[in-house]
Amino acid sequence: MEQDWIWGLVGGGLIGLGAAFYLLVNGRIMGASGILGAVVDGSARETRSERLWFLAGVIGVPAVLMLVTGGAPDTNLTGNWVVVIAAGLLVGLGTRLANGCTSGHGVCGISRLSIRGIVATLIYIGAGVLTVALFRHALGVI
Amino acid sequence: MNLRNLAAVIAGGLFGAGLMLSGMTDTAKVQGFLDVLGAWDPTLIFVMGGAIVPMFIAWRIAAMRRMPALGGAFPPPSTDDLGRRLVVGSVMFGMGWGLAGLCPGPALASLSYGGIGGLVFLAAMATGMFAAPPVARRLEPAM
Numbered sequence: 001m002e003q004d005w006i007w008g009l010v011g012g013g014l015i016g017l018g019a020a021f022y023l024l025v026n027g028r029i030m031g032a033s034g035i036l037g038a039v040v041d042g043s044a045r046e047t048r049s050e051r052l053w054f055l056a057g058v059i060g061v062p063a064v065l066m067l068v069t070g071g072a073p074d075t076n077l078t079g080n081w082v083v084v085i086a087a088g089l090l091v092g093l094g095t096r097l098a099n100g101c102t103s104g105h106g107v108c109g110i111s112r113l114s115i116r117g118i119v120a121t122l123i124y125i126g127a128g129v130l131t132v133a134l135f136r137h138a139l140g141v142i
Numbered sequence: 143m144n145l146r147n148l149a150a151v152i153a154g155g156l157f158g159a160g161l162m163l164s165g166m167t168d169t170a171k172v173q174g175f176l177d178v179l180g181a182w183d184p185t186l187i188f189v190m191g192g193a194i195v196p197m198f199i200a201w202r203i204a205a206m207r208r209m210p211a212l213g214g215a216f217p218p219p220s221t222d223d224l225g226r227r228l229v230v231g232s233v234m235f236g237m238g239w240g241l242a243g244l245c246p247g248p249a250l251a252s253l254s255y256g257g258i259g260g261l262v263f264l265a266a267m268a269t270g271m272f273a274a275p276p277v278a279r280r281l282e283p284a285m
Binding site: 004005007008009010011012013014015016017018019020021022023024025026027028029030032033036037040041043049050051053054055056057058059060061062063065066072073074075076077078079081083084085086087088089090091092093094095096097098099101102103105106107108109110111112114115116117119120123124125126127128129130131132133135136137142 | 148149151153166170176179189191200201216217221223230233237238246250251264267271273277278
């Protein structure tokens with residue numbers, strides 16, 4: 001538990017390097033919801049293959065790390081299917097309406113001092129805090 | 143594979159490895175950060191801080207260059223549009239994020255080890271993304 005913050009900093013640094021590389025080499029903002037969402041809704045045409053390769057890296061490198069190290073961290077995802085499906089729908093719809101998630105608005109937006117990125121991040125963290133307070137401490141569902 | 147695709151898979155790989163190593167694919171750590179009434183877990187702040195520093199430098203470098211290394215253009219400046227889409231969408235996203243402890247990046251990064259639950263979450267998330275364009279037009283008809 002005490003090294004958690006060190007791993008957080010190291011992993012965060014890798015995330016930031018990935019975002020910096022994508023911006024400086026391809027000229028693109030590294031936002032997970034935007035990259036996936038435009039493939040899903042078909043709005044990406046000439047950038048489709050680039051997006052699919054990005055997604056292959058996001059999914060593939062952790063898979064390789066798991067095979068090499070012989071293990072993967074537990075995701076501890078709830079077994080309540082109603083919660084899983086409702087959460088997935090909200091995350092998918094919400095991030096596309098807001099044009100960004102933790103990577104796009106959070107990492108890439110805050111780092112360029114974007115008002116939209118900062119406001120979005122404050123709102124989704126606030127909504128997340130209230131949701132956990134309500135569903136964990138008041139209702140005991142999660 | 144052209145160079146743009148090669149750069150994309152490298153960037154995606156760094157992103158995925160960072161999400162896995164930082165602990166952000168563990169929903170207990172993310173919900174722990176959001177759980178200010180319980181055993182609060184500050185790890186997410188270190189992840190965000192660790193990611194924002196190199197990206198802050200990257201934006202400065204981009205401002206000094208005419209174009210990205212592989213050509214094309216840098217993203218346009220951010221607008222100050224705080225419309226209904228941004229607010230409603232971020233509230234919905236935050237609710238889903240709190241309920242399951244997953245956001246889009248970690249949902250993708252943990253696909254190989256997240257089990258059937260992770261797969262169901264990703265399918266639901268993709269469905270929500272697919273449904274977004276008509277909802278967006280209703281929220282902001284002019285856009």
